[in-house]
Amino acid sequence: MSRAERLLELLQLLREHRYAVTAEHLASELNISTRTLYRDINSLRAQGACIDGSPGTGYLLTERFTLPPLTFDDDELLALSLGLKWVVKSTDPELVRSAKRAHAKINAVISSSSKIKLNHHGITVLKKPVTDPNLLIVRKSIQLGVKLEIVYKDLKDKISTRIIWPCALGFFDDSAVIAAWCELRQNFRHFRIDRIESIIELESYPIAPLQLLKRWQDETAINLG
The missing domain is CATH 2.30.30.520 (SH3 type barrels.)
Known part of the structure; x- marks a missing residue:
């Protein structure tokens, strides 16, 4: 993973948390040292990311950063939701994690009303999860x-x-x-x-x-x- 890719991944990890997350947890997720994590946090701050926190207290992204607004109509949101649910129930653990990350990324950049339509529409995938190793x-x-x-x-x-x-x-x-x-x-x-x-x-x-x-x-x- 290049440094640019790592910074984007760090930004996404911060988006996925509503509360402060420790440097140790973030470093573990990215498979880097805490010292490297601190440097990456400072790099994101220098680029304009609003990240509260410090070593020992954890970090929190307080404002959305860099991603442009996305708009979807009701049927597009339903299609995205059902598609991601299908992946979660039908594929291997790596793709399941990817689907959940994709869901979090979409949630991070859509409006409050769109979030309701994405997550609470009463339609689901009734399928037994696949567990074949x-x-x-x-x-x-x-x-x-x-x-x-x-x-x-x-x-x-x-x-x-x-x-x-x-x-x-x-x-x-x-x-x-x-x-x-x-x-x-x-x-x-x-x-x-x-x-x-x-x-x-x-x-x-x-x-x-x-x-x-x-x-x-x-x-x-x-x-x-």
Whole structure:
């Protein structure tokens, strides 16, 4: 993370707290020393951020800073809210945290009336949260282009070991499904993530992830939108 990115992340952490937060907590969240945190606080203050507090008492952002006002109509706010709720209930822990941060960022820059519409609209996502520990591994393998060795149980409960090149991940009501090139079958196959018995990360596969995704789309005629 560059220093500029770290300063933006620090600013966002301060936005997310209504009360003073300690330097130790902020430094831990950013994985930096408290000495570096103090320097970053001073840098933000020099750029115009209104940050109250001092070492030992904690820090509080007293005014909104740098972000321009955002306006959404009622349906846009509803779409954002439902989309973020779906991510929280359907994906891996890293994306869940990202969705919650995104929600906090939106809350930080919209009006009071819009906050009510974003957070209190009576419409929700009635879905059992996904807890499969393999979701994060699969998502990262798609992003990085990494092969996976899986032990897989098919619909007939037949067990097989496959080496796959994941290229897409789709979420359905009852499961998530991986689209991948299968070395055993020498073709694209689809695997339900809840039928994976074990999973091991291997080396990178010999093609760019986006190229593999395009090949899968061309062969299956599936449009991801």
